[in-house]
Amino acid sequence: MAQISSIGTHRPSEEMEQGRQDGFRTGFEDGYRLGQCESIKQRTATTAPVWPVHALFVETGKGFPYSPLDQAVGQSLQSLVSKLTIVKGTDPVAEIAAAIRPDIVIVLDGLQFDVSHADAMRQAGIRTAIWMTDDPYYTEMSVGIVPHYDVVFTLEKNCVELYRSIGCPSVHYLPFCASPEQFQPVNTERGRRKDITFIGSAYYNRVRYFNAAASYLSARNTLISGIWWDRLDRFDLLKDRIKLDNWMDPQETGLCYNASKIVINMHRAHNDPEHNRNSFGVTAASPNPRTFEIAACAAFQLCDVRDDLAFFYKPDVEIATYSSPQELVEKLDYYLRHEEERREIALRGYWRTLREHTYASRLQTMLSILFPFGAF
Incomplete structure (x- = not known):
């Protein structure tokens, strides 16, 4: 009796089935996020007088x-x-x-x-x-x-x-x-996606925080991009996660924000002895442009506390904040494990940005x- 070939009739492997389910879930989540963002964009649209x-x-x-x-x-x-x-x-x-x-x-x-x-x-x-x-x-x-x-x-x-x-x-x-034309929600390639991203120069106040958080960041899918990051005491631990001396235009920066579960925002210090010319000693209270640009991408950000920040975004509602290296690591860990909460905060920040901060x-x-x- 001739054998009957099973080619073309076998069931997909467990790996293929899992891949299909994961792809469907990821596609649904990406589409759902962009749909929510589009709804917010339409509801906040206004016609300005000339x-x-x-x-x-x-x-x-x-x-x-x-x-x-x-x-x-x-x-x-x-x-x-x-x-x-x-x-x-x-x-x-x-x-x-x-x-x-x-x-x-x-x-x-x-x-x-x-x-x-x-x-x-x-x-x-x-x-x-x-x-x-x-x-x-x-x-x-x-x-x-x-x-x-x-x-x-x-x-x-x-x-x-x-x-x-x-x-x-x-x-x-x-x-x-923020400019909604330069910074906006978009879908990103899977290979670009990160758990944690920071884009900016390694001013010394930032170096202190990243030195303290180096062990945690090295164990996550992290991207750090900018100049001077070889100043880190633990540069060797993080060097494969650092794009050193890398400058990004708004399009590339926006893609990185969109591709990240958490974007760290950390202001430069007003009293940096090497990079400032602020002998009047004026302290900095106001948020930097990145605060608004990250929010304009509907990306979740952890931002260091500034005196005037709460005037623009409600802490723990439209933005998440930290005030020490230890708190930064604790909140990175918390929000990586609480995806829905992370997404809701990011969407509320996006709404506030389109309504008030363009x-x-x-x-x-x-x-x-x-x-x-x-x-x-």
Whole structure:
């Protein structure tokens, strides 16, 4: 009797069946997350009024990593004012302003912008404003710059009184935020995914934390990316998890945030003796741009405590926080084991970001301050 072949009729192996189930579950979870994010995006969408003003926007012109800021501010202003002219800080700005007579000149950063242009524009009766992007880390330089402008905006709450004390009559707290076009929820390749991610430079306050957490981080699927990380005492333990001297653009950074179960956010210290020019000793209270950018990806973040952070996100509701190396490790371990709680916090942070912490929202606030009684 001829044997009957079993080829093509055997049942899938247990490994194949498990793989199918895992793939289905992962695909469902990814799709469910993106569906929730899309629902939030649609429900928070608003149409901003257009201000009938001509704004001249002076980009930093400093290249990366400032170019994404130039782009985000420029794109948002384009949709908020009836006419926008964009120039670089290296252009003959005062001559251009004298020729086109804008209603307002908005300078971003200004640390490398010749203040003689600001003086010339003010002498010509053209209003000027500056948005300081690196406060309070370079106050030795900024105190010589801000008095040359009619209106000063700073992303650091504690710099407001400093600038008022040196004679600036109009100083306003306007923290940074996120660009939903640059940072947004996306699906990511499985091979890119990490348990824990940190992106940023190895300032010494960060080195202290990562030295203390090295054993825990080395035992997890961890990514650390940035300059100076060979400063770590335990660099050899973590070196296969570190992309040393690696700079990421917003697209790559956003992909890393989306691919991570937990993103660590840690601010630089206001009193770093090597990398700051803050001899005025202004402490830092306000959240950094990464706080908003991580949240704009609907990614879960563990953020070190800052005095003003709770004004932007509710701790343990829209963001998770830590205040010591030990607490950082404890919360990393806790949230890696509590996926649903992690996801819900991230989604609430995403909602808050789209409602309140975008460049469109910040620039609406700026325009309201600049033109409190309407455009003219």
